[in-house]
Amino acid sequence: GQSLEQPSEVTAVEGAIVQINCTYQTSGFYGLSWYQQHDGGAPTFLSYNALDGLEETGRFSSFLSRSDSYGYLLLQELQMKDSASYFCAARMDSSYKLIFGSGTRLLVRP
Amino acid sequence: DGGITQSPKYLFRKEGQNVTLSCEQNLNHDAMYWYRQDPGQGLRLIYYSQIVNDFQKGDIAEGYSVSREKKESFPLTVTSAQKNPTAFYLCASIQGSGNQPQHFGDGTRLSIL
Numbered sequence: 504g505q506s507l508e509q510p511s512e513v514t515a516v517e518g519a520i521v522q523i524n525c526t527y528q529t530s531g532f533y534g535l536s537w538y539q540q541h542d543g544g545a546p547t548f549l550s551y552n553a554l555d556g557l558e559e560t561g562r563f564s565s566f567l568s569r570s571d572s573y574g575y576l577l578l579q580e581l582q583m584k585d586s587a588s589y590f591c592a593a594r595m596d597s598s599y600k601l602i603f604g605s606g607t608r609l610l611v612r613p
Numbered sequence: 614d615g616g617i618t619q620s621p622k623y624l625f626r627k628e629g630q631n632v633t634l635s636c637e638q639n640l641n642h643d644a645m646y647w648y649r650q651d652p653g654q655g656l657r658l659i660y661y662s663q664i665v666n667d668f669q670k671g672d673i674a675e676g677y678s679v680s681r682e683k684k685e686s687f688p689l690t691v692t693s694a695q696k697n698p699t700a701f702y703l704c705a706s707i708q709g710s711g712n713q714p715q716h717f718g719d720g721t722r723l724s725i726l
Binding site: 507536544545546547548551590592598599600601602603604605606 | 654
């Protein structure tokens with residue numbers, strides 16, 4: 504079956520760096536997306552990797568290794584507002600369907 | 614501003630009742646999606662539509678129905694056959710070309726009375 508695995512919870516200190524890992528098992532694979540969701544809110548897009556390597560967008564970076572079926576989201580200079588759930592999502596085919604992981608709840612402490 | 618509008622924000626369903634959740638987008642996006650999210654869980658795909666008058670079942674389509682009569686609208690009906698409908702429902706859309714992200718509406722929270 505199709506699945507994405509990510510840690511359920513991560514805690515870090517304000518100003519620190521945190522990495523959220525995601526491993527995937529899908530029948531097809533076009534790319535890996537990352538979304539942020541605050542409690543009660545809608546997911547918002549953070550990044551997308553179609554090719555191996557690192558994509559950087561401000562304080563957030565995302566990495567993909569297709570050979571390892573693995574990716575991660577790196578958050579730098581953590582702020583209290585970064586406390587949220589983070590989901591990896593795999594695009595499997597040309598239909599733009601996404602399969603989501605169950606999410607990692609990030610708690611940023613002062 | 615362009616975006617996706619979901620209504621209502623909160624909805625209550627009685628036993629045996631069908632309810633319809635609205636999703637409208639003015640982004641001129643081709644593809645639209647409905648997801649269900651249970652507390653502490655990820656999003657699961659219910660239905661999706663890549664073009665008008667066509668839609669496909671996702672992973673958990675049983676107990677739900679959709680229509681796509683207009684490009685900008687993709688309503689979801691939660692039927693009485695869906696025995697556990699309490700969840701957060703999210704609608705999303707995407708242009709359908711290139712490495713485009715999915716844009717999400719603010720969601721509808723459905724509960725049983």
